[in-house]
Amino acid sequence: MEVRLSDILSALSYALDVTEGQPAGHAARSCAIGMRIAQEAGVCDEELSSLYYALLLKDAGCSANAGTVYELFGSDDRAFKRDRRRTDYRSTRVNAATAFRATLPNASLLTRLRRFGGFAFGGDTTDRLVAIRCERGADIARMIDLPESTARAILALDEHWDGGGAPFGRKGADIPVAARVMGLAQAVEVHLAHGGLEAALDMAARRAGRWFDPELVAALLATRGDRAFWSSLGGDAVEVVKAFEPTDRVLMTDEDGLDRVAEAFATVVDAKSPFTGRHSAGVARISVGVAETLGLPPETTRDLRRAALLHDLGKLGVANTVLDKPGRLDADEWAAIRRHAELTTRILERVPPFRHFALDAGAHHERLDGRGYHLGLTADQLGWMPRILAVADVFEALTADRPYRDALGPDEALAIMRRDAGTAFSSEHFAALESWAAVAA
The missing domain is CATH 1.10.3210.10 (Hypothetical protein af1432)
Incomplete structure (x- = not known):
């Protein structure tokens, strides 16, 4: 028996959504958005295949840092991840505020301040969490026997165009194009679900040249009038994403x-x-x-x-x-x-x-x-x-x-x-x- 690997991974991505604190279908919708951006940007067919599977598995390492989040903050790891995704955590002020809100939320102020001070000044907590997640996610892709390009894209998921991302601080074209698309697509999906299409597009425009590849943001903004596509994301995300799998590079599994x-x-x-x-x-x-x-x-x-x-x-x-x-x-x-x-x-x-x-x-x-x-x-x-x-x-x-x-x-x-x-x-x-x-x- 052989089945399409994408049918399995898109369905199982719902398990990854819940541990990231995201609504069901987040990864599949991110995949559709990423593939639509890539098509508009003229990404080559070979890259499209790596991108497609990387988008479905982008959060495969997300459970690996859940215990560390709890150890650091003493709170719900899913809520911390959900709230952080909605912010410009590159801002020291915003990052600190998000982290403090997550720190022992039911404890006294003094207890919270002591816990927060213990990790806030003990190194780059964000880089540590990102590294754990990205490295494990790449390993999961390799376990499934996906192409190495897919694993490398997942490893670089949280890198930013200007070098301000993590875990390696790569910048510009040193970041695989699949990773650049993924970073943009997942941020758009989060803000789309939270604030609607215009809020998501405005976020991407503000972060162009800083978080995101400006050419990819331009491709995204060019889809603003594609109402059929954006409306389709309100349906069954797994069904929507099927249409974006490169037809000449479908991976089957036995x-x-x-x-x-x-x-x-x-x-x-x-x-x-x-x-x-x-x-x-x-x-x-x-x-x-x-x-x-x-x-x-x-x-x-x-x-x-x-x-x-x-x-x-x-x-x-x-x-x-x-x-x-x-x-x-x-x-x-x-x-x-x-x-x-x-x-x-x-x-x-x-x-x-x-x-x-x-x-x-x-x-x-x-x-x-x-x-x-x-x-x-x-x-x-x-x-x-x-x-x-x-x-x-x-x-x-x-x-x-x-x-x-x-x-x-x-x-x-x-x-x-x-x-x-x-x-x-x-x-x-x-x-x-x-x-x-x-x-x-």
Whole structure:
């Protein structure tokens, strides 16, 4: 089986939107805007292909700095990123004001000032966050086996025309043209969503020659009268962006390619928190072990592995104030955690080759007795896949460090889980986990 890689990446880009604090479809709309600018500017066909995939994956590294944002500011990483994108953060005054608003917003003024002073004068915080994001994003593109030109464009996403960007301070033509288009397109999309078309175009005009390549801004402004294009962005962004894929350079992917995509997005998920650094890969390893113990066929096991790698996609939409909280979660925080399972299903339902296991992947916190989440499914409604994912997910979590406790040993973790065999967990699949764990140890 071969499918268009763009169909997969455009759908999965919705997962990147939520961790950037952007409305659903941000990356896909940015892609359409970027490709429209490139067409108007006469960017060559070879560059258009690199640009198209770079635009869809431009935020692939965004989860990698989420934990650092929380560590620095003690606030919602998604809100900080959303608010910063709307400002001219090149201004010292604006940057400081944005950073201070994000610093421990519920603490006393003195506590906030102490935290803010601790990082405001300890080096260039912005460059550090940008470097983390861009380097990881380029690595994700390479994992998916995209052209190196796409990876280099993502690496230079936050460079500015006059050399005032990050992380390398490149300027002018030293910045890949795809990166120049991407930087302009994403800023336009953010301001379009927030203030409308005229506000977005005015922003671009003001920053021409400073943030953005003046020729690309001129190309953008030339589209002002293209009402059909700008109106189309109000529809399904994934459908809109399909029309902009260079028809003579469509990338297809096979079963091995689908595995690479799942593995790449698992690293995006696990990078969100320092406490989940290998969680998705671990759940996939355990799930495969359980499946092989049960004698499931290879094709079935391959689907299971992909579902396990992607089961926590929805956690990209959960703030690190919740994911990394060292103490007990309150009711609202628990509600946020529970929503991640639903978001996993919603995202995977958009991905054609993953759609058939979307509901099962999102059901990894359901219980046989109906007391799980997010749907409260019961034993009669749970197939084999969520039953395996459930035991693998809990076993991996118990045997890994968490902000509120140290990792447990395998025997201790199994002893805890054994109490819930037959009520929370399927006895058959828990027994297979025990058998696998005995050999794996």
